Amino acid sequence: MVSLNHDLEKTYLSSDTVCMSVHSFMVLEHVHTSEFLNSTNCSGIPNHSITLKVGVPIILLRNIDQSLGYCNGMRLIITRLRDLIIEAKVLSGKMVGENVFIPRISLTPSNARIPFKFQQRQFLIVVSFTMTINKSQGQSLSHVGLFLKKSVFTHGQLYVALSRVTSRKVLEILAFDDEGKITNEVKNVVYKEVFHNLV
Known part of the structure; x- marks a missing residue:
C-alpha cells in the first residue's frame, strides 16, 4: 500500500544489541551478530527496517506519554519525516488534529522463545491501512x-x-x-x- 503513495520514501533501520551480562556477553556477541538480531521478529516490537512516506497512516505500538494521551493503538498520519524524529497528526480520539513528535525508543523484548535478551532502538510504530x-x-x-x-x-x-x-x-x-x-x-x-x- 505504501508504494501507491508517490511521495519520497524514507527507510529507518533499528539499532539492535545484545544486553550486557557479566558472564554471557563475550560469548553472545560472537554468536548473535547484528544481522541475526536485525532478523529477529517479536510480537509487539517494530521491524528492523521501516519504510515510510508522508501521508501514510500509522499506529503506535507502545505508550509514549499516557498523560498526553499518546498510547498504544493511537492512529496517526505522517506529516514530516526527519532523521531523528517523525512528525504525525492524530487521526482519532480527543486529540484529533494535534501534532505529535515520535522519537526512537529503546525496548527490550520479553519473549520466552528467545533464550537471550537484546535491545532494539527504533520508532515504535507500524504502518496501518487496516486494524483489528x-x-x-x-x-x-x-x-x-x-x-x-x-x-x-x-x-x-x-x-x-x-x-x-x-x-x-x-x-x-x-x-x-x-x-x-x-x-x-x-x-x-x-x-x-x-x-x-x-x-
Whole structure:
C-alpha cells in the first residue's frame, strides 16, 4: 500500500544489541551478530527496517506519554519525516488534529522463545491501512470497512466493530460463510451460560 503513495520514501533501520551480562556477553556477541538480531521478529516490537512516506497512516505500538494521551493503538498520519524524529497528526480520539513528535525508543523484548535478551532502538510504530477489531476499540471513525473472513469469535466483538461509526451509511461489511462464500449474515457470538446465574 505504501508504494501507491508517490511521495519520497524514507527507510529507518533499528539499532539492535545484545544486553550486557557479566558472564554471557563475550560469548553472545560472537554468536548473535547484528544481522541475526536485525532478523529477529517479536510480537509487539517494530521491524528492523521501516519504510515510510508522508501521508501514510500509522499506529503506535507502545505508550509514549499516557498523560498526553499518546498510547498504544493511537492512529496517526505522517506529516514530516526527519532523521531523528517523525512528525504525525492524530487521526482519532480527543486529540484529533494535534501534532505529535515520535522519537526512537529503546525496548527490550520479553519473549520466552528467545533464550537471550537484546535491545532494539527504533520508532515504535507500524504502518496501518487496516486494524483489528480490538485495536479499534474506543475510537470513533468517519468510515469503516469491516472484512470478516471468518465469524467473530468472542462475545461483544461484533458490537465493538459495528459501533465505531455513528451511521450505518458509512459502514461497509464484507463477510464470508464457513464455505468461503460471500454472505449477508454474520454470527454474533453469545455465551448463553453467562446469563444462567442472573436473577
